Amino acid sequence: MGSESEERCSAEEGVILGVDGGTTSTVCVCLPLFPFSDHRQLPDPVPILGRAAAGCSNHNSVGENAARETLEQVIKEALSKAGKNLSAVLAICLGVSGVNHPSDQDRVLNWIRTIFPGNVQIYVQNDAVAALASGTMGKLHGCVLIAGTGCIAYGFTEDGKEARAAGAGPVLGDWGSGYGIASRALTAVMKAHDGRGPGTMLTNCILQSLGLSSSDEIIGWTYADSSWARIAALVPVVVSCAEAGDKIADEILNNAVQELSLSVKAVVQRLHLAGEDGNGSFPVVMVGGVLEANKRWDIGNEVTNLILKAYPGACPIRPKVEPAVGAALFAWSTIMREKETGRNDHR
């Protein structure tokens, strides 16, 4: 940065972008550059100058060209809605699903570099990072648990060490995910049908929800389209059976709760987030449809209880802002920190 007047100018006019790039959708938001570094000073609600949404930007699902085009599209649209052009951007953070290795980060970084001039700070992260930052208002500290169609626990120490657990997909044991819960429920129905397992309310409730008349028809239904989200959509049916007293549904949900809390515990232990005595304070950000509150069988609440039993200092947080805003706040807090320390951590 140059003179004082230049600094004042960028603080007044410059903007920060945050992108949440998921398998279902991609969102970009444009925020003003807040001229302070303490997240406790952030206005509530956080002002959003422009927002744009598009489809999938996970290169594993749609290929490189489509992923890149989607990212460019949402960035340009969010800026145009904010009445800004590319030259107003001071920093951008992209939390993109499918970014797991430095090579993934470099690929996305190279795409975005072609859009912006060299002085724009670009941060490329896994989408779990945007979710964590949405609960901590930009600070990367603590653990995030995401339980939607898939599930993952991801954490950071204050000095930047990171660890993750689960998130490897349904074949590799993500049993706390929506897909994991629903596939266990469908398995229980097939077992009951064959006489390999006990009868369960899940049979009638799932058949009714799918508009099928016999368990045999489930085979055709799964082969017709085995997309993970379509299977995972059955979780509320499992919850309502458990709420109505079905033992099998109850067992499936209890197992998911154990799996989800184990993922969080694995990250907390590897990063020593709870300190030497296990009582230290750290945020646990809880995100995703599976953790939504339900009347009697509340998966998110049960997971929180197990985490608090193990780590009484854990602070469960349900984010008030969306992950794209979390990504933008991460970019903001990082450039403010870099300004203060004179260090440059951007990739």
Ligand SMILES: Nc1ncnc2c1ncn2[C@@H]1O[C@H](COP(=O)(O)OP(=O)(O)OP(=O)(O)O)[C@@H](O)[C@H]1O
């Ligand atoms: N009230 C509810 N209780 C429990 N689960 C629910 C509830 N409502 C929706 N779900 C489940 O939440 C999951 C979808 O959550 P979400 O929309 O967060 O996931 P996603 O964004 O599609 O997936 P991912 O985060 O893995 O990319 C589905 O499995 C759905 O059945």
